[in-house]
Amino acid sequence: MTLDEFLLACQRLADDAPARIAVAASPSEFAEVRTQLVGRKQGRLADLMAQLAALPPEARRDAGRAVNEVKSRIEALLDEREALVAAAARGAAAQDLTMPARRRWRGSLHPVTLVIDEIAEIFRELGFTIALGPEAETEFYNFTSLNFPADHPAMELHDTLYLGDDTLLRTHTSPVQVRTLQQYAPPVRILAPGNVYRRDFFDATHAPSFMQLEGLAVDEGISFVDLKATLSEFARRFYGGTRRVRFGPSYFPFVEPGAQMDVEVDLGDGKGTRWVEILGCGMVHPNVLEAAGLDSERYTGWAFGMGPARIAMSRHGIPDIRILYDSDVRFLEQFAR
């Protein structure tokens, strides 16, 4: 054992101890925990003491100091707690105070909402506000204004549910881009969460209606570097600073250059980290800015879109997307506050 390993073992003992101490409810349980932790002959501290001797001489001073520190911390905790446990034992004769509290029903937010809230919170820190738009849309906002060429294979990227000849259930939240740009002058920095619809079978990985999250920043002088930097910053705050991020080419008719952002994540399946596509993004296509009535020479912008349901599923290990829609109270209550 090296000094580092020894110090790590000390740290682990110090970390574990409070939880072990907290569950001991009776004097007899308490005595048992005390032996397990700091017993003289056996117990975890005694094990560490025994290993102290095996360390190289130059490491023993630091190791000894660390182990003594842990010992006194745990003993202080034990003493403090012992008094409480003893008092509880005396009081129990009159009234059994170990019986459960009277609880009330607790509300819960849907796991997809939790993801959206967390993402929105991060973008709020980066200066974005929330915009909304209708789910029943016109073909103009859903396709034409977003630079989808008429009668082109690009339309087949979106299997559309139609309501009428030129009305439909929006296939993405991108119509909110044009609606917002028509309504407000730049600078615009918005996040638009909302339901979208695709003509998909309802199976373990597809749903005909699901949440999407759109982001848009338009102003003079907005560049691809802004896109990269803002989305990388989002990824750092959402996934943690150590996750690597990369941008690769992609295609959406309403952005150019079009890109996708991948994040190196651990899905917790024991296969280590891998690159996962998190969102599609790109610079707002000049045709989209013009459709919204803006001068595309003067204004530039970037946009992104992502699927919070997929993030919720991988984050919580939910194997089947249908669980998100079933509304089984036993599922929803797992997310109770």
Added chain:
Amino acid sequence: MIVSHEWLRGFVPHERTAAEVGEALSRHCVTLDGVEALRDDLAPFVVGLVVEAARHPDSDRLSVTKVDDGSGELLDVVCGAPNVTAGRKYPFARTGTTMPDGLLIAKRKIRGATSNGMLCSARELGLGQEHDGIYTLDTDAPPGTPLLDVLPVGDVRLDLDVLPNRPDLLSHLGVAREVSALLDVPLRMPPELPALPSADDVAASVSGATEATADGVTVQLVDTAACPRYIGVVIRGVQVGPSPEWLVERLRAVGARSINNVVDATNYVLHGLGQPVHAFDLDMLAGRRIVVRPTVEGESLVTLDGVERTIAAGTTVICDGERPTALAGVMGGEASEVHDATTNLLLEVAWFDPKFVRGVRRAVQLNTDASYRFERGVDAGFTGKAAGHAAALIAAVAGGRITAVIDVGTTPTNAVPVRLRASRVARLLGAPVSNAEIVRTLSSIGCTLVPDGDEAWHVTAPTWRRDLGLEVDLIEEVARLIGFDALPNDVQPFRPGTVPDHPLHVASRRVREECLAFGLAETRPMPFVATASDESLRVRNPLADDEPYLRESLLTTLASRAEYNLSRMQGNVRLFEIGSAFVPTGDRLPREEVRVAALIMGACRPPHFTEPEPPAFDAWDAKALAESLAGAAFPGAVVHCVPAEGEALWHVLLDASPRPVGTVREVALDRPVWASVAFGVELVLGVMPSADVAPAGAHVHEAGVARPNSPWAAVRFAPLPAFPAASFDVALLVPTDMPAERVDRVLRASAGELLESLSLFDEFRGDGVPAGFRSLAWRLTFRHPERTLRDKEIEGRRAGLLKALDRELGVRPRTS
């Protein structure tokens, strides 16, 4: 798009691995969905070292060997091969390995000797026909090394997710162009492809604007909009038969089956060069003619797949001298199909209009490799060369002589140069790119750049890149070729936006908090419902017919979700949803109302040892929920629940408005006997505007965005009482049909300004209460801000109140 690594190397002779090429493509060009070794089935095989080999005691043919498979344990393996030699290495299948033919290797006894695995021959591994003995490996790799590491066999497939903007990547040639640019290795035509036929090789070459004839064969274009160019190549004297192994291998690598040498050659040109080619049996074409003409009503054609297809009038079809013989750009006809006895061919190498092919494909619902490419756009500058390559390849693999090339019409090419400014590149990307780099990247993908001053160019895209029509298209090329990851990543200063949070979002958030505080669980069900009224909005093309309507009420979906829970024995259901209801209006679009709805049923509190069976939620809980939700949604408004007639219990009204914003009701459910009654609340938070032009917003960024007032902004501080309150109760006999609210109003009006609170705390019917009456009891609390109230004053108020009640309502106190 499946790309073969080896095929690609024919075009770009590089030395990188498939994984490296895939990585380069995915970083700079196209999403890589996967890399798959075609011989993945050999992955479990390892290098096995035969340590000892001895004759089997009971057999002349068999040897008993000891094999080191790297596991640290020597395995007894029985082997029937004559060439097994101690000290040599062979492919080894451990027990549990599945052979390429599907056989599972298990531990078994062979004539009394145990065998723990198998030493394999080339044929057993699917590596050839050699079966005289086991496959000797010439390798330094230690035993246990995966076989694929020492025996590079089989091709590797790259699965590319080619999106509609890059039809040029739908061929090996197209992908090879990118690989050539990314690896800086020159592009060539693969060595397996014969040289283009020279003029001497072709007996007759003719061309025409709409018609030409040579070697007794005529090609005529009647509809040049649908088919701007059609090259017919006549090849005589072919011998249809099996393809050479290399050609079979190429096609197998991309998942295509070998059919015969002629068809395989056309498929090579499709997958290899991106040009769909069709071969007709020339002798089956009536009049030795091809006519591309509009359809006549009632025409039909049996396509290669044996299906008779009616061809819609108003489209265009490829005919011989008499009848339709191919669906243009989609599939050939069965009658003129190449078969074993075919000797003379007419090759069709055409350029069809993408929208036209898309129309045909949709009309016949038939998606083919050809239609997929024509719809997205085939290189219009390559038709002639493709015809040459196709003809030369057929002549090489099936014999025959190219007797005529009949070239009719012209292909449109996109030669319009686009102006590209270096300043615009820098501005859009956020980082300057040197002029040299711009020229290098764009040239590498086949663009021609003509300088326009020092800082701009006129860029002409190659014929295979019809997608490069705008300056921004070129900027994208520069950016992706440099690599997005090479651009800086620093957060830049930004100006705050002008857009305030959407009011419906703000209201939703407040309502949501209220629902959580009440103990409700948020749900997000699908907004489709099975049944609805005649006016309800129906999706025109639902995938499943069981739920084709859009809901008009959120309670409908919550009810079905409650039933879902009841069928799973869950009787405590407390759900809420904030979402859209679609109210039909007769207009193009429905009125989309953002609503909150809640459904409550079952125990109103969790059971506790002090209360093992808590009461179930009732209508009064629902009323309270409605009041608090409305209060949160419409801060500052006076919320009033008025009893409703019909299905609803209450309507929720705001201020003086007569139009309800919501209802409280009992929710009808398919409910087992053990379940309690469900109550629902639904409120309209607002209407989502869906006009054709979004309404102009306030452009206020100069002054900053004004946020809507907090719901609590209007609260005024009330001084905390310094003197004690006095209170008394009144129990009144109220006629059953008189609303308590009326009595409440009279009490409030006549109690005077010192009334601090008034609360109805009891209702009683029975002993001492005459029939037709009920006893209602209120507690009134009075307080004077500056002194203690005297008993006499209180008594006086009580008397006054009772007098007023008698006078105005005829209501008297209960005496007993």
